[in-house]
Amino acid sequence: MKIxxxxxxxxxxxxxxxxxxxxxxxxxxxxxxxxKICIIGQSATGKTGLLELIKESIAQIPDSAIIDGEYLAxxxxxxxxxxxxxxxxxxxxxxxxxxxxxxxxxxxxxxQGNTQLA
Numbered sequence: 490m491k492i493x494x495x496x497x498x499x500x501x502x503x504x505x506x507x508x509x510x511x512x513x514x515x516x517x518x519x520x521x522x523x524x525k526i527c528i529i530g531q532s533a534t535g536k537t538g539l540l541e542l543i544k545e546s547i548a549q550i551p552d553s554a555i556i557d558g559e560y561l562a563x564x565x566x567x568x569x570x571x572x573x574x575x576x577x578x579x580x581x582x583x584x585x586x587x588x589x590x591x592x593x594x595x596x597x598x599x600x601q602g603n604t605q606l607a
Contacts, residue, residue: 490550490577491522492543500542500569503535522576546573546584553589561596564589 496507510526512518528536545567552563567573567586575582580592589596 490547490575490582492526492573493522493576493581494574495539495543495571497539497542497569497571500571501535501538503538542567542569543573549584550575550582555591555596559597561589561598564596564598 492510494507494509494511497503498505510523511520512523514520528539530536549564554562556562564584567584569586572583572585575584581590583590
């Protein structure tokens with residue numbers, strides 16, 4: 490799984506940030522996830538917070554499951570406004586505070602599960 494994008498409207502002190510972690514147009518790998526990402530900045534600019542947000546979202550994926558093709562179990566709402574996008578071996582995954590979208594289909598939250606996402 491590789492991260493392809495992240496947007497945060499409001500998370501801790503990070504506001505109105507948008508990251509595209511894919512190769513740009515004109516590159517031989519245009520639109521594909523970057524092989525390496527480096528986050529650089531001064532102290533207290535949000536580097537650790539950004540990484541913690543990504544970690545929180547990734548940690549939920551192994552415990553999340555699709556039920557009856559409609560419901561999502563094991564997904565806990567992320568505590569931020571915005572979204573994180575991933576490319577998995579099974580397609581695309583978009584996580585937001587109130588919803589999750591897998592391969593373009595939005596799933597409702599549930600408390601039980603049997604089909605893993607990633």
